[in-house]
Amino acid sequence: MSTSLRDRFYAEGRLPDCPIYDLHGHWGPHPAIHLPAADPAIARPLLDQANVRRLVLCHHYTLFTPDIGNRINIDTVRAMPDILRAYMGINPNHPDETARDLATFDRYPDVFVGFKLLADYHRIKVGDDRNRAVWEFANARRLPVLLHTWGGSAFDGYDAVREVAERYPEARIICGHSIHGDWDHAVELARNFPNLYQELTAVPDERGPVERLIEGAGSKKIIFGTDFPWFSHAYYVGALLGAGVDDESLRDILYRNAQRILGEPAH
Ligand SMILES: [Zn+2]
Numbered sequence: 001m002s003t004s005l006r007d008r009f010y011a012e013g014r015l016p017d018c019p020i021y022d023l024h025g026h027w028g029p030h031p032a033i034h035l036p037a038a039d040p041a042i043a044r045p046l047l048d049q050a051n052v053r054r055l056v057l058c059h060h061y062t063l064f065t066p067d068i069g070n071r072i073n074i075d076t077v078r079a080m081p082d083i084l085r086a087y088m089g090i091n092p093n094h095p096d097e098t099a100r101d102l103a104t105f106d107r108y109p110d111v112f113v114g115f116k117l118l119a120d121y122h123r124i125k126v127g128d129d130r131n132r133a134v135w136e137f138a139n140a141r142r143l144p145v146l147l148h149t150w151g152g153s154a155f156d157g158y159d160a161v162r163e164v165a166e167r168y169p170e171a172r173i174i175c176g177h178s179i180h181g182d183w184d185h186a187v188e189l190a191r192n193f194p195n196l197y198q199e200l201t202a203v204p205d206e207r208g209p210v211e212r213l214i215e216g217a218g219s220k221k222i223i224f225g226t227d228f229p230w231f232s233h234a235y236y237v238g239a240l241l242g243a244g245v246d247d248e249s250l251r252d253i254l255y256r257n258a259q260r261i262l263g264e265p266a267h
Pocket residue numbers: 024025026176227
């Protein structure tokens with residue numbers, strides 16, 4: 001008897017035939033909070049337990065400590081290469097580092113799949129001229145760019161995201177947090193721009209938006225992510241499975257869309 005992904009996950013806590021592709025991860029400690037899974041010896045069994053096949057991350061140090069930069073992403077991925085890949089973290093407040101990182105991108109095909117912008121924290125709009133070289137690089141190669149996006153933000157809210165979606169139609173724009181709180185605009189952008197996806201980190205903290213995004217944008221435009229090690233895969237997979245959508249849509253969101261974006265063979 002075949003049972004739904006949801007029934008099996010709730011009964012067994014794991015879906016062996018359904019790999020998890022998490023396209024919004026981090027790594028390492030953060031000064032604001034104790035994260036047990038910041039320790040790789042704790043993270044590894046958690047990722048295995050949840051059947052995470054791929055976690056694409058940007059290390060906290062890269063995002064917040066420019067003098068460490070992307071070196072830590074390289075070391076992190078190479079210590080767990082069967083699961084981990086990284087976004088090259090870009091902080092446009094430090095243009096020299098950005099130029100140097102971009103020039104070395106091709107040295108690390110085993111590590112970097114695209115870029116991460118954290119505009120709300122770095123206080124520079126996603127479409128600012130200081131990010132132009134990164135966008136042009138991603139656009140020319142159709143690479144994913146994971147944005148932190150948040151409703152009402154001048155740096156990465158609706159208007160700012162729309163601007164880069166129009167300007168860079170070949171880049172794969174992943175809106176981390178789905179422009180949190182501005183759900184109607186999130187749906188509108190995903191429907192209007194073939195290159196733009198909405199991502200689920202922090203979305204399940206409200207009741208309703210997961211369902212609203214999937215219904216409005218369609219399962220092919222929704223990307224699974226967790227901010228791991230901030231949040232657990234059990235929580236996020238459970239929240240998605242509880243949204244009441246069919247198994248084919250769940251498989252789109254949990255791994256098929258991500259495999260397409262990353263250029264990995266279909267599972
Ligand atoms: Zn994040």
